[in-house]
Amino acid sequence: MKAVVVCPGRGTYGKGELGSLTRLHGGAPLLAVYEAIRAEAGQPALAALDGAAAFGPGHLDGGNAAALIHAMTVLDARALRGVEVLAVTGNSMGWYGALAVAGALSEADGFRLANGMGGLMARQGAGGQVVYPVMGEDWRPDPAARAGVLAAAEAAGLRLSIDLGGMLVLAGEEAGLARFEAGVPKAGQFPLRLPGHAAFHTPLVAPVAAAGRAAFGALGWRQPAVPMVDGRGAIWWPGASDAGRLADYTLGHQVVAPYDFARAIAVAAREFAPDAFIVTGPGTTLGGAVAQGLILAGWRGMGDKAAFQARQAAAPLLLSMGREDQRGLVT
Incomplete structure (x- = not known):
């Protein structure tokens, strides 16, 4: 199987994922490396967080959440069997996972980056995020709905943070978030505030970018071993990428500009025309965004949810490692 690997970001490790890191990867030598980095920084052990009796505020802390998600991402990618990885991409914080999976940073340095940037966001990040859909339940592209949501966000003083295709993540200060939430129609659980999230990918977190450059600019940045697609849609090719520019993008534009x-x-x-997209764990929540992105791209003629489901049933083109039935197909 030829595949693009997709690394998830914040919000993918929830109460349903408790225990999954230890169950799937307990005893892995790389997990011991991650634990040593956490111990050196005086942070709670991943095993203790993963093995907690209940999901709580500690799991939402930026540094803890980032570490749990990054560890699962990289360990899942290492568990792939019978898969030729054509390229790697990620959503938001998943870019740090992509760097480690693609070899642009060592696995230890990739963890230091994700763990450290998560902590910086928790301590220095300002503002917050809210999610709102721009597609209906049929997943048909709706440019008018998208334009309307963006206009409402601008009127409330919010900025686009992450474009997930069928949903937009909007970010700003508390007053703007409240204005937006009061001004748009309720759509099920939306507008949905993301707890514990700062205004990622906006100028409000410029201090975090500056602190990140100071702390992680000297990591062992290098060219990737496989292509990486970043949050602009730009490709970083093996043998043709500047490691310094990669560091500058990761600790600059990637932090303060829309993803x-x-x-x-x-x-x-x-x-890359892959046979499938493989989303690493934890969780399964990113699968819908991948499918909606493929629909927006008109990939293989898919124009709505029904068309995607028909293709998926005939020959799976989206595999989530957080699902046991799909995990077995790639491990």
Whole structure:
């Protein structure tokens, strides 16, 4: 199988994922490396967080959440069997996972980056995020709905943070978030505030970018071993990428500018034509965004949810490692 690997970001490790890191990867030598990095920084052990009796505020802390998600991402990618990885991409914080999976950072340095940037966001990040859909239940592209949501966000003083294709993550200060929530129609659980999240991918977190450059600019940045598609849809090619520019993007633009995950998926599909997209764990929540990104790209003629489901039933083109039935197909 030839595949694009997709690394998830914040919000994918929830109460349903408690215990999954230890169950799937307990005893892995790399997990011991991660634990040593956490211990050196005086942080709670991943095993203790993963083995907690209940999901709580500690799991939502930026540093803890980032570490749990990154560890699962990289260990899942290492568990792939019978898969030729054509390229790697990620959503938001998943970009740090992509760097480690693709070899642009060592696995230890990739963890230091994700763990450290998560902690910096928790301590220095300002503002918050809210999610709102721009597609109906049929997943048909709706440019008018998208334009309307963006206009409402601008009127409330919010900025686009992450473009997930069928949903937009909007970010700003508390007053703007409240204005937006009061001004848009309720759509099921939306507008949905993301607890514990700062205004990622906006200028409000510029201090975090500056602190990140100071702390992680000297990591062992290098060219990737496989292509990476970033949050602009740009491709970092093996043998043709500048490691310094990669560090600058990761600790600069990637932090303070919108992250276009839908475009990253479209570029990955069109440029690499994989048999499937494999989303690493934890969780399964990113699968819908990948599918919606493929629909927006018109990949393989898919124009709505029904068309995607028909293709998926005939020959799975989206595999989530957080699902046991799909995990077995790639491990």
